[in-house]
Amino acid sequence: MDPPLPFPQSLCHRCAAPPRYVRSPTAVFILCPLLPIKYPPQPVVQCALFRPKQAL
Ligand code: SF4
Numbered sequence: 001m002d003p004p005l006p007f008p009q010s011l012c013h014r015c016a017a018p019p020r021y022v023r024s025p026t027a028v029f030i031l032c033p034l035l036p037i038k039y040p041p042q043p044v045v046q047c048a049l050f051r052p053k054q055a056l
Contacts, residue, residue, distance in 0.1 A: 003023070003026060003027055003028050004028070005021065005028055006027070006028055006029075006030065006042060007030070007042045007043035007044075009043050009045070010030065010042050010043040010044045010045075011043075011044045011045065011046070011047055011050050012030045012032065012040075012042075012044050012047075013030075014052055014053055015047070015049075015050050015051065015052070015053060016051040016052060016053045016054065017032060017033050017034050017049070017051070018033070018053065019031060019032055019033070020033065030042060034049045035049065
């Protein structure tokens with residue numbers, strides 16, 4: 001079974017960027033395609049590049 005997504009409160013999960021989820025056998029990492037640091041400290045609670053994902 002896949003490990004659950006980390007930091008449910010993170011803005012990244014609701015971001016149009018969109019983030020990529022990089023999975024290891026025991027953890028999921030959130031890769032931001034926009035930030036040079038790629039793996040911002042989580043949970044992200046403020047981000048100048050955040051744009052909300054459109055609701056489907
Ligand atoms: S732009 Fe900001 S909120 Fe969006 S995925 Fe990257 S770090 Fe997360």
